[in-house]
Amino acid sequence: MIAFFRRIRALIGKELLTLFRDPKVRIILIAPPMMQLFIFSFAATLEVKNVSVAVLNQDNGKHGLALVHRVAASPTFTRMVFVQSQAELVPLLDEQRIIAALHIAPDFSRGVESGQGASVQLIMDGRRSNAAQIVSGYITSIITAYSMEISKTSGGTPPPALTIERNWFNENLIYLWFTVPSLVAVLAMLITIMVTALSVAREKELGTFEQLLVSPLVPWELLLGKTLPAILVGFCEGLMIVAISVTIFRIPFTGSFLLLAATLLVFVISLVGIGLFLSSISSTQQQAILGAFVFLVPAVTLSGFASPVENMPHWLQVAGLVNPLRHALIPIKGLFLKNMPAIDVWANIWPMLIIAVVGLVLSGWFFTRRLE
Amino acid sequence: MPFAPESFPQDTAQGLVTAAGPAPLVVVQGLCKQFPGGAAPALQGIDATVFAGRMTGLVGPDGAGKTTLLRLMVGLMHGNAGSVTVAGHNAATQAEAIHEVTGYMPQKFGLYEDLTVLENLTLYADLRHVVGKARQERFQQLLHFTDLERFQKRLAGKLSGGMKQKLGLACALLGNPRLLLLDEPSVGVDPISRRELWGMVRELLDGGMGVVWSTAYLDEAEKCDTVILLNQGVKLYDGPPKSLLQSVAGRVFQARGVQEHDRRRVLTHLLQQESVMDGVIQGRYVRVTLREGATTPPLEHGEWVAAAPCFEDAFINALGGGPGGRSRLAESMEVKPVTDQAVIKAQDLTKCFGNFVAVKDNTFRIARGEIFGLLGPNGAGKSTTFKMMCGLLQPTHGKAFVMGLDLKTATSAARSRIGYMAQKFSLYGQLNVLQNLKFFSGLYGLGGRLQKERIDLMVSIFDLHAYLGMNAGVLPLGFKQRLALACSVMHHPDVLFLDEPTSGVDPITRREFWTHINGMVEKGVTVMVTTHFMDEAEYCDRIGFIYRGENIATGSPDDLKAMARTAAMPEPTLEDAFITLVERSDAAREGAA
Numbered sequence: 010m011i012a013f014f015r016r017i018r019a020l021i022g023k024e025l026l027t028l029f030r031d032p033k034v035r036i037i038l039i040a041p042p043m044m045q046l047f048i049f050s051f052a053a054t055l056e057v058k059n060v061s062v063a064v065l066n067q068d069n070g071k072h073g074l075a076l077v078h079r080v081a082a083s084p085t086f087t088r089m090v091f092v093q094s095q096a097e098l099v100p101l102l103d104e105q106r107i108i109a110a111l112h113i114a115p116d117f118s119r120g121v122e123s124g125q126g127a128s129v130q131l132i133m134d135g136r137r138s139n140a141a142q143i144v145s146g147y148i149t150s151i152i153t154a155y156s157m158e159i160s161k162t163s164g165g166t167p168p169p170a171l172t173i174e175r176n177w178f179n180e181n182l183i184y185l186w187f188t189v190p191s192l193v194a195v196l197a198m199l200i201t202i203m204v205t206a207l208s209v210a211r212e213k214e215l216g217t218f219e220q221l222l223v224s225p226l227v228p229w230e231l232l233l234g235k236t237l238p239a240i241l242v243g244f245c246e247g248l249m250i251v252a253i254s255v256t257i258f259r260i261p262f263t264g265s266f267l268l269l270a271a272t273l274l275v276f277v278i279s280l281v282g283i284g285l286f287l288s289s290i291s292s293t294q295q296q297a298i299l300g301a302f303v304f305l306v307p308a309v310t311l312s313g314f315a316s317p318v319e320n321m322p323h324w325l326q327v328a329g330l331v332n333p334l335r336h337a338l339i340p341i342k343g344l345f346l347k348n349m350p351a352i353d354v355w356a357n358i359w360p361m362l363i364i365a366v367v368g369l370v371l372s373g374w375f376f377t378r379r380l381e
Numbered sequence: 382m383p384f385a386p387e388s389f390p391q392d393t394a395q396g397l398v399t400a401a402g403p404a405p406l407v408v409v410q411g412l413c414k415q416f417p418g419g420a421a422p423a424l425q426g427i428d429a430t431v432f433a434g435r436m437t438g439l440v441g442p443d444g445a446g447k448t449t450l451l452r453l454m455v456g457l458m459h460g461n462a463g464s465v466t467v468a469g470h471n472a473a474t475q476a477e478a479i480h481e482v483t484g485y486m487p488q489k490f491g492l493y494e495d496l497t498v499l500e501n502l503t504l505y506a507d508l509r510h511v512v513g514k515a516r517q518e519r520f521q522q523l524l525h526f527t528d529l530e531r532f533q534k535r536l537a538g539k540l541s542g543g544m545k546q547k548l549g550l551a552c553a554l555l556g557n558p559r560l561l562l563l564d565e566p567s568v569g570v571d572p573i574s575r576r577e578l579w580g581m582v583r584e585l586l587d588g589g590m591g592v593v594w595s596t597a598y599l600d601e602a603e604k605c606d607t608v609i610l611l612n613q614g615v616k617l618y619d620g621p622p623k624s625l626l627q628s629v630a631g632r633v634f635q636a637r638g639v640q641e642h643d644r645r646r647v648l649t650h651l652l653q654q655e656s657v658m659d660g661v662i663q664g665r666y667v668r669v670t671l672r673e674g675a676t677t678p679p680l681e682h683g684e685w686v687a688a689a690p691c692f693e694d695a696f697i698n699a700l701g702g703g704p705g706g707r708s709r710l711a712e713s714m715e716v717k718p719v720t721d722q723a724v725i726k727a728q729d730l731t732k733c734f735g736n737f738v739a740v741k742d743n744t745f746r747i748a749r750g751e752i753f754g755l756l757g758p759n760g761a762g763k764s765t766t767f768k769m770m771c772g773l774l775q776p777t778h779g780k781a782f783v784m785g786l787d788l789k790t791a792t793s794a795a796r797s798r799i800g801y802m803a804q805k806f807s808l809y810g811q812l813n814v815l816q817n818l819k820f821f822s823g824l825y826g827l828g829g830r831l832q833k834e835r836i837d838l839m840v841s842i843f844d845l846h847a848y849l850g851m852n853a854g855v856l857p858l859g860f861k862q863r864l865a866l867a868c869s870v871m872h873h874p875d876v877l878f879l880d881e882p883t884s885g886v887d888p889i890t891r892r893e894f895w896t897h898i899n900g901m902v903e904k905g906v907t908v909m910v911t912t913h914f915m916d917e918a919e920y921c922d923r924i925g926f927i928y929r930g931e932n933i934a935t936g937s938p939d940d941l942k943a944m945a946r947t948a949a950m951p952e953p954t955l956e957d958a959f960i961t962l963v964e965r966s967d968a969a970r971e972g973a974a
Contacts (some may be wrong), residue, residue, distance in 0.1 A: 016825075
């Protein structure tokens with residue numbers, strides 16, 4: 010029993026030394042995630058800002074002009090391009106100098122005044138589909154507001170139904186409140202997967218793994234010795250990002266910290282299982298890094314971080330259940346923004362527990378399975 | 382096939398024997414090289430001369446500076462002081478001109494494994510601007526010369542170690558060089574191919590070529606016309622090997638008639654005598670080199686017979702003598718339990734990788750307190766056998782037992798009685814020496830005061846004080862190997878697996894290792910060792926000759942030599958024995974086919 014504790018202690022001590030002894034490795038563990046946190050938070054935003062819109066106003070009446078003024082006054086559209094003919098529009102759109110063009114026909118004011126109604130044409134750049142949709146929404150709401158105003162001043166009947174918007178949990182739709190909590194999970198995943206994917210592969214490449222295999226270590230001791238340090242590193246990394254989110258980015262944290270810590274811990278354990286599995290099937294560090302990327306890229310894109318899971322085809326939604334990031338994002342965002350209750354957090358923790366157990370058992374099995 | 386001098390018409394005109402004697406082809410003066418970050422200089426004030434038409438041996442253990450010197454000669458790097466002149470060109474400023482007249486075969490010659498023999502030759506011919514009809518003629522000559530005609534279409538990756546070296550040689554010879562630099566051409570080559578390669582290169586000398594053959598094998602050095610002996614960047618000797626042997630002439634003796642089971646004790650005893658400078662076990666004899674002016678010490682049994690000195694005796698002499706015979710490591714160990722069961726047993730051990738049979742039906746038994754050696758060239762299947770014994774590889778069929786157990790499934794307690802030292806350095810390079818010692822002792826369940834005592838003892842025995850805080854990865858090679866041995870024996874194993882433990886280290890460190898191994902064996906430790914040094918195998922009680930995956934003969938070194946003894950070869954060396962037995966095995970195979 011004493012020998013068992015000594016072996017585990019030696020192994021964990023060695024793992025931590027390999028990670029923290031070399032100043033270069035220490036910097037790699039801290040600096041890139043911090044840089045990514047700042048860069049992604051400010052750059053990886055889906056908000057539409059600073060867009061250019063072209064206006065072709067062929068109408069000489071006051072309504073056409075009023076509409077143009079309102080669009081131009083919106084802070085979203087920082088640059089307006091006024092053109093005289095349809096022909097001028099084409100190259101602007103073609104060269105992506107504008108994202109949308111508003112075409113007001115010559116009979117617009119007449120149509121409005123006559124009460125028969127009039128329409129404007131909005132031409133969008135379909136190549137930037139997401140941004141185009143958002144721009145279209147903005148302009149549509151400007152037009153709707155204007156037509157309501159006209160019908161009010163002209164004493165007409167108000168429209169039968171009105172939309173009144175209200176954003177819960179993030180009243181002002183601040184995009185950082187969405188990205189930063191997600192980045193807690195994404196960056197913790199990045200670092201944990203890299204650390205664990207390299208750990209066994211490095212030893213295989215350098216030949217030290219054989220030394221471990223002939224030693225009295227039994228497979229599960231080896232697994233434990235490899236797992237604990239990695240969990241420690243990933244967990245601390247995650248907590249550090251949480252701390253920065255709350256202090257520097259001022260993201261409101263409304264939920265229970267203990268629940269967040271528990272979520273992070275289980276999340277990191279599931280990642281260690283996957284990372285060690287990748288590592289145990291690679292025989293060189295290069296293979297391990299490739300393996301890590303093959304896992305990381307789809308894990309992030311299909312997690313719901315970049316695009317809603319509901320948009321994916323059904324089979325992919327089901328297949329994506331093995332992705333721990335998808336489960337982790339829900340409670341982490343929930344705990345930050347809406348004080349998610351424990352029962353809902355648990356609903357997302359147990360799938361990660363299953364992933365963790367499967368990953369660790371598989372990698373343990375591959376550990377013991379000798380090279381050939 | 383004789384390689385006629387007229388094959389090199391250009392060469393005969395220049396750089397040859399003049400009335401005053403041979404003209405120097407390479408002149409090295411006061412050459413120093415210090416690598417940035419390197420602890421000691423790689424080369425210190427080297428003076429040397431290479432002559433046309435002679436085989437110059439560049440001799441020394443790994444890390445002696447052989448490769449550095451060769452690279453400086455072809456101008457691939459520049460020295461910090463001193464000069465190198467090749468055929469009148471300064472290596473630092475006229476490297477281009479030197480490349481025109483030099484053929485350089487680096488240690489791992491850049492053969493493209495996925496190209497055929499002919500494609501490789503074509504590629505190097507393109508690089509060397511050997512074109513048109515001259516190219517066809519040259520290919521014909523070289524393929525014939527290297528005996529690779531039959532293998533033109535074979536992928537270079539599928540060639541044996543010896544054939545790869547021959548192809549490398551052919552590529553290096555493409556440009557009709559006046560100077561040929563060969564960096565350890567005999568590494569990874571079986572003894573037969575080694576002799577063939579040596580014979581080929583000797584033929585080139587007749588054409589007036591100057592050849593530098595770098596090697597860590599001291600027996601090869603003896604056959605050179607002249608040698609440059611390097612150790613840790615310092616030149617120890619420069620001149621014909623015979624003169625170096627003179628330094629130990631009349632001081633080398635063999636103790637014959639020592640009782641078989643007693644020879645290790647006798648050696649230990651002799652090495653502690655004031656009069657003995659160095660000693661080794663040679664089959665059933667004990668061979669010693671006396672200090673200058675000393676007389677042979679008395680023997681309990683047997684008699685002293687004068688022996689011919691060899692290059693290694695002279696090398697040890699130049700280094701100031703061997704390390705003595707006491708092993709404090711062994712003294713600290715308890716006597717291992719006596720058993721008459723075989724401690725290590727292999728039954729029909731076979732390993733196939735796809736179609737390739739790496740090890741075939743290998744069967745042997747090793748008793749307690751015995752040293753069993755697997756001897757053979759690289760790639761013969763030694764390490765594969767070894768890994769199967771240690772449970773690191775699953776045998777395709779057959780069984781491996783250590784202390785009656787299959788190590789792959791053995792309990793933790795059983796495995797804690799094994800010590801394992803892997804072929805290449807496999808400690809944690811990014812941890813320092815002390816951290817490695819702590820880790821490996823902890824891994825074997827040592828803790829508290831006992832752990833500290835054992836670590837202190839290892840540090841003191843292997844002289845690691847100065848290196849405790851240094852990362853293991855940057856230690857000098859000898860100390861890396863010492864640390865690896867220390868880590869594998871700290872827990873006092875009953876069985877010790879050593880995979881090429883002395884590969885590349887200097888002869889003094891090798892002596893030291895064998896002193897410890899001999900001492901441990903006297904305490905009842907069972908040792909299984911692999912080596913490609915033929916002379917080192919003499920320490921073993923029994924040897925298995927491994928060739929192309931097969932154990933072609935097993936027996937004591939003397940038994941094996943006896944098998945090869947003929948009227949023409951009354952005193953065969955182990956290498957002679959190996960070659961004879963390989964030829965017999967080949968003949969048997971062909972007879973059967």
